[in-house]
Amino acid sequence: MLKHEEIRFSNALKSVARNGEIKNYIQNSQELYPLFMRAAKRFVSGETRLDAINKAKELIAKDYLISLEYIGENTTNADECHAAKEEFISLIHQLGANGIKSTISFDLSHIGMSVDRELALKNLKEMAQAAELYHLNLMISMEESEKTDRILDIYKEVASTYKNVGITLQVHLKRSLDDLNELLKYPGKIRIVKGAYQEPADLKIGRSEELNNRYLEFIRMGVEAEHPISIATHDEKLLEKVFEQGYLKHSNVELEMLDGVRSDLIKNAKNEGYKARVYVTYGTEWYLYLAHRIAEYPPNIYTAVSDIIAFETKTASY
Numbered sequence: 663m664l665k666h667e668e669i670r671f672s673n674a675l676k677s678v679a680r681n682g683e684i685k686n687y688i689q690n691s692q693e694l695y696p697l698f699m700r701a702a703k704r705f706v707s708g709e710t711r712l713d714a715i716n717k718a719k720e721l722i723a724k725d726y727l728i729s730l731e732y733i734g735e736n737t738t739n740a741d742e743c744h745a746a747k748e749e750f751i752s753l754i755h756q757l758g759a760n761g762i763k764s765t766i767s768f769d770l771s772h773i774g775m776s777v778d779r780e781l782a783l784k785n786l787k788e789m790a791q792a793a794e795l796y797h798l799n800l801m802i803s804m805e806e807s808e809k810t811d812r813i814l815d816i817y818k819e820v821a822s823t824y825k826n827v828g829i830t831l832q833v834h835l836k837r838s839l840d841d842l843n844e845l846l847k848y849p850g851k852i853r854i855v856k857g858a859y860q861e862p863a864d865l866k867i868g869r870s871e872e873l874n875n876r877y878l879e880f881i882r883m884g885v886e887a888e889h890p891i892s893i894a895t896h897d898e899k900l901l902e903k904v905f906e907q908g909y910l911k912h913s914n915v916e917l918e919m920l921d922g923v924r925s926d927l928i929k930n931a932k933n934e935g936y937k938a939r940v941y942v943t944y945g946t947e948w949y950l951y952l953a954h955r956i957a958e959y960p961p962n963i964y965t966a967v968s969d970i971i972a973f974e975t976k977t978a979s980y
Contacts, residue, residue, distance in 0.1 A: 705922040706733070707944045711753055714944035717921070718762055724980055726932060727939035729765040729801060729918065730757075733947045734772040740781060743774040747785040751792050758796030765828075766793060767801040767941065770813055783816055790824035797826075799851065801892075804830040806859050807837075807866075814841065818848065825849040828890075832857030833877045834866045842880055851890040853918065854880050856897070874900050881909050892939065894918040901927060910936040925980050940980070 707717040711732070718728045732750060737743050750768060757764050766789070773789075774781035786800075793800055802817055804810065817829045828851035831838050835857060845852055856877060857866070867873045877900060884891035893904060896919055909915055916937035919928040932938035 705920065705943070707921065707942050709944060709946050711749070711756065711944060714753075714942055715756060715760070715762065717942050718757075718764060719760075721940050721942070721980060722762065724932075726928070726980065727765075727916065727937060728762070729767050729939055729941045731767040731803075731941070731943045732772075733943050733945035735769040735805065735947075736771045736776050737774070738776050740774070740777050743772070743777055743781060743785065747773045747789065750789050754789065754792045754796065754798060757798060763798065765799045765801050765939070767803055769803045769805055770816060771805055771809065775809070775812060775816065779812065779816065783819065786816065786820055786827070787824070790820060790827050793826055794824065799826045799828060800824075801828045801851065801853055802830060804832050804855070804857075807832075807835055807861050810835070810837070810841075814845075817850070821848045821850045828853060828892075830855055830894075831880070832859070833880055834868070834873055835861065836865060836867060838880075839876075842883060846883070846887045846889050851892060852884060853892040853894050854884070855894045874903075878903055878907070881915075882907075885909055885912050885915060888914055890914045892916050892918045894941075896920070896924045896927065898924070898927060901931075929980055 707713045714730050714732075718730060721728055730753065732746065732753060734746055737746060750766060750773070754766060757766075768789075769775075770782050770786065773785040774783075786802075790800055802813065804813060814829070817827065820827050821829075829845060829848075830853040831842055831845065833854060833856050835841075842852070854877065856869070856873065867876065874897070877895070881891065881893060881904065891914065893909065893915065894917075895901065901917075904910060904917075910917055910931065916939050917928065917931045918939040918941055919925075920941045921943065928938050928940060
């Protein structure tokens with residue numbers, strides 16, 4: 663449970679993260695960019711596809727499953743959406759050529775949804791078709807609540823044809839229980855997250871015991887429906903209940919955690935024989951990603967400042 667001051671800091675950071683002027687200032691500053699990049703390196707494999715693939719190989723050698731994402735969202739230029747889609751296609755072909763089994767995660771707003779629904783749909787189908795060639799899976803991330811209907815609409819249209827496309831569901835949104843009941847009718851894997859976006863109070867359930875119990879209920883529903891699900895959380899107390907209730911013993915269930923966040927927990931799960939997936943990111947759009955990692959768990963600010971001051975980032979130990 664976050665303290666009141668931590669919640670205020672988290673909300674403030676989420677607001678700052680959405681400020682394009684601040685983002686551009688930092689990313690174009692010769693002084694600030696390398697400093698913030700040191701902090702980001704704990705959570706981001708690097709800025710290039712090769713950085714991500716090398717990290718993936720390293721983790722696969724240690725028996726982890728992998729999810730890769732080329733970071734980006736809210737792309738408002740059609741040419742940039744096309745470029746993002748082409749990067750994902752190149753990533754898929756490179757993974758296939760190297761025999762690397764990975765999920766490819768992404769935001770629909772990165773590949774066209776903020777420009778035009780049909781553009782996003784076209785790009786998603788092209789990615790799904792390419793991934794099918796190598797028996798790879800795609801995972802659509804969830805974004806702000808105002809986009810939820812559009813995201814689910816596009817997912818449902820594609821999922822009827824491509825069974826290798828999954829969807830993320832945010833438990834903290836009050837609407838999500840109804841969404842889960844609907845999504846269980848589709849074949850794609852459901853990734854269950856608490857939700858990291860700042861949302862209006864009337865639309866969400868705050869971080870609380872109620873939210874944790876709801877999270878466990880979503881898992882139970884997925885397990886009982888024998889539906890493929892990914893438990894994506896770093897909450898240690900919540901995970902204790904997941905382990906106690908034996909959810910990870912089911913063949914259709916996996917645990918997923920972000921690279922650089924609580925690697926000790928994912929390592930323990932893997933060593934216990936459970937399916938353990940590490941979510942690895944890359945790209946130059948790391949500013950917002952870094953801000954979200956700190957906002958989700960405010961004490962990460964101490965780690966970020968230490969990485970900046972120490973001139974050396976300690977990577978997660980797996």
